[in-house]
Amino acid sequence: MSNLRFSELGLSAEILKAVDKMGFEEASPIQTAAIPPIMAGEDIVGLSSTGSGKTAAFAIPMVEKIDPKMRKVQILVLCPTRELAVQVAEEVAKISLFKRGVHAVPIFGGQSYDRQFRALESGVQIVIGTPGRVIDHIERGTLRLDELKMLVLDEADRMLDMGFREDIERVLTQVPTEHQTLFFSATMPRQIEELIRKYSRNPKRIKIEAVAQNAPQVDQVYFEVERRSKIEVLTRIIDINDFRYGIVFCSTKVMVDELDEHLHARGYATERLHGDISQAQRTRVMDKFRRRGFEFLIATDVAARGLDVDDLEVVFNFDLPNDAEDYTHRIGRTGRAGKSGKAFTFVSGRELYSLQNMIRYGKLKIRREKIPSLDLVEEARENQFFEKLRSTLDAAEYRKQDRLIDRLLEQGYASTDIIAAVIHMTIGGEGDKKTAPPAQIDLPPEKADWKKKPFADKPKKQGKPDNAGRQNKSAFKTAKQKYDRPARTGREAGFVTLFFNVGRKQLVTPADIVGKVAGVTRLPADVVGAIDIHQRHTFADVREEHAELIIEKVNGIRIRGESACVALADPEQME
Structure with missing residues (x-):
C-alpha cells in the first residue's frame, strides 16, 4: 500500500489544519493503514516499531471521534511509562489544537493527586495514563468510564514486560461492553494474543514490516547530538569532508524552511523542496540541482520521492525517517552505479531508541562516530587548501604577480609573511564564505568529556574564566570574521538604526544578527553596518533602502531561541 496524504484520509478541516501546522505532508505507513479502519469503528491490532508514527495513527482518529459537547471521559490511553504518557498527551494537544472543546490530561505516578483530581473534575474527554495510576483513580471514583468509546493500549508488549498484565485486565473489565479497542505493539508475544482474543472483536491486524536492504556502497554513520546543535554538526561534517553535492532530508516542511534559512546565512548554496513548492518551482529547482547549480537540496521525503539524480556525494538524515524502509530509500540516492557514497544520520533524545529499533529490525549497518571537533575542521580546511594550492603550482595555472610582490618586498x-597574509585572506579571513561562529555542541551526559573536547567546552559561570574558555574564545574570533562588525560610535551615511529585542542575555553575537538578516532576506551581509549589543537588546545599522524589508522578514524569526521583534530605533533609546 502506498502512503496517502492526510487530505486523502477523510479528516476534518480542523485536523488537517493542525497536521499542516505540525509540518507533516504525508501519512506514514502505519497511519495510512490504521486511520481509515479506526475511523470506521473497527478494533485494531497494530504491529509497528517505535518511531513509525503510531501515536498519530491512533491520536488523529480518536480526536476526530470525540464529542466536544460531552464533558466526560470518552477515550482512555494506557502507556507503560510516565514519559510516554506525557509524549502522547503532547501529541494529542497538537492534533486537537483547532478542535474546540477537546481536553486531554496525562495521569501517572509521582505527580500531584490534587492536580489530577482538578483536571478530571473539569470534564476531560481524553485520559492518557499509566496502568497503576489509572486503576487508583478508578477505585477512588475520580475516573469514571461509563461513557468510554475507545481504549488504546500503546506499547502493549512493554506494559506486559513491566508486569502490568493484571492492571490492564482490571481496566479492561471496567469499560463498557460497547467500545473500540486498539492494541499497538512492536512485537506480538503470547500474552498479548491472549488479551486480544479475550477483549477485542474481530480486530483488523496491521503489520508494518521494518525490513530493509542495506546499500552496500554507502558508508553509514550516525551522531548522537542535541537538536539545537544539529546545524553546527551538519556544517562541520560538510566542511571536514569538503562535500559539494548532496541532499539533506527533514521530516517536516517547517524544518526544511528553517534549515534552508540557516544554511544560507552561513554561506552554503542551498535550495528547498517540499509539498508547498509549486510544480513550476520544483522543476526549476531540480533542473538547477542536476546541473550542480547549488550544493545542497533540503527536502522532505514526499518532495524528494522519485528524484532521478546521479553522483550524489552524501545524504544527510537531519531528522530520523519513519522506518528502516524509508531510511534505505533515502540513503540509496548516493553510492549508485558502483560508486561509493556517504550517509550521516543525526539523532537526539528518544530518537536514539527509534534508530536502534530500525537497526535491529531492518538489519542495518550504521556505526556511531564522535562529533568532529573544531580543530579537526580547521585541519581539514587547511589540508584542502594545501592540495588546491599545490595543484595550481604544479599546473602553473596562475598569473605572475612579480610587480606586486616586488613592491611588498x-x-x-x-x-x-606575504604568503601567510595571502593564505589568511583566502581561508581564514573575509574571503571565507562559511565562517559562522562555532556553536556549543551538547553531548550525551554519559559520553561527555568536557576538558578534552574543544568543541564542547563546559559552560562556566560568569566571572570564572578558565583556559578552556579562553581557548574557545580564541577559536570563536578566528571563525567569525565574515560576520564581525565594529561597535556603534555613530551612524554612517545611508544607514538607519534598527532595534532588536535580544542581547547579551540571549548570548547574541554580531554573527547572529548579520547571519539572520542575510539568511531570511537573501541580501548581502554588508547591508548590516555597525552593531551595538546590550544586555537585553541590540542596535544595528542597516542600509536605509533595505530597512523596511529587513523589519518585515526578520520579525518573528527566532534568534538564539527568542522570537525577534525588530523596529526602527527610537533616538531616545540610543542615548
Whole structure:
C-alpha cells in the first residue's frame, strides 16, 4: 500500500489544519493503514516499531471521534511509562489544537493527586495514563468510564514486560461492553494474543514490516547530538569532508524552511523542496540541482520521492525517517552505479531508541562516530587548501604577480609573511564564505568529556574564566570574521538604526544578527553596518533602502531561541 496524504484520509478541516501546522505532508505507513479502519469503528491490532508514527495513527482518529459537547471521559490511553504518557498527551494537544472543546490530561505516578483530581473534575474527554495510576483513580471514583468509546493500549508488549498484565485486565473489565479497542505493539508475544482474543472483536491486524536492504556502497554513520546543535554538526561534517553535492532530508516542511534559512546565512548554496513548492518551482529547482547549480537540496521525503539524480556525494538524515524502509530509500540516492557514497544520520533524545529499533529490525549497518571537533575542521580546511594550492603550482595555472610582490618586498615585508597574509585572506579571513561562529555542541551526559573536547567546552559561570574558555574564545574570533562588525560610535551615511529585542542575555553575537538578516532576506551581509549589543537588546545599522524589508522578514524569526521583534530605533533609546 502506498502512503496517502492526510487530505486523502477523510479528516476534518480542523485536523488537517493542525497536521499542516505540525509540518507533516504525508501519512506514514502505519497511519495510512490504521486511520481509515479506526475511523470506521473497527478494533485494531497494530504491529509497528517505535518511531513509525503510531501515536498519530491512533491520536488523529480518536480526536476526530470525540464529542466536544460531552464533558466526560470518552477515550482512555494506557502507556507503560510516565514519559510516554506525557509524549502522547503532547501529541494529542497538537492534533486537537483547532478542535474546540477537546481536553486531554496525562495521569501517572509521582505527580500531584490534587492536580489530577482538578483536571478530571473539569470534564476531560481524553485520559492518557499509566496502568497503576489509572486503576487508583478508578477505585477512588475520580475516573469514571461509563461513557468510554475507545481504549488504546500503546506499547502493549512493554506494559506486559513491566508486569502490568493484571492492571490492564482490571481496566479492561471496567469499560463498557460497547467500545473500540486498539492494541499497538512492536512485537506480538503470547500474552498479548491472549488479551486480544479475550477483549477485542474481530480486530483488523496491521503489520508494518521494518525490513530493509542495506546499500552496500554507502558508508553509514550516525551522531548522537542535541537538536539545537544539529546545524553546527551538519556544517562541520560538510566542511571536514569538503562535500559539494548532496541532499539533506527533514521530516517536516517547517524544518526544511528553517534549515534552508540557516544554511544560507552561513554561506552554503542551498535550495528547498517540499509539498508547498509549486510544480513550476520544483522543476526549476531540480533542473538547477542536476546541473550542480547549488550544493545542497533540503527536502522532505514526499518532495524528494522519485528524484532521478546521479553522483550524489552524501545524504544527510537531519531528522530520523519513519522506518528502516524509508531510511534505505533515502540513503540509496548516493553510492549508485558502483560508486561509493556517504550517509550521516543525526539523532537526539528518544530518537536514539527509534534508530536502534530500525537497526535491529531492518538489519542495518550504521556505526556511531564522535562529533568532529573544531580543530579537526580547521585541519581539514587547511589540508584542502594545501592540495588546491599545490595543484595550481604544479599546473602553473596562475598569473605572475612579480610587480606586486616586488613592491611588498621593497617595503621590507618578508616573503613568508606575504604568503601567510595571502593564505589568511583566502581561508581564514573575509574571503571565507562559511565562517559562522562555532556553536556549543551538547553531548550525551554519559559520553561527555568536557576538558578534552574543544568543541564542547563546559559552560562556566560568569566571572570564572578558565583556559578552556579562553581557548574557545580564541577559536570563536578566528571563525567569525565574515560576520564581525565594529561597535556603534555613530551612524554612517545611508544607514538607519534598527532595534532588536535580544542581547547579551540571549548570548547574541554580531554573527547572529548579520547571519539572520542575510539568511531570511537573501541580501548581502554588508547591508548590516555597525552593531551595538546590550544586555537585553541590540542596535544595528542597516542600509536605509533595505530597512523596511529587513523589519518585515526578520520579525518573528527566532534568534538564539527568542522570537525577534525588530523596529526602527527610537533616538531616545540610543542615548
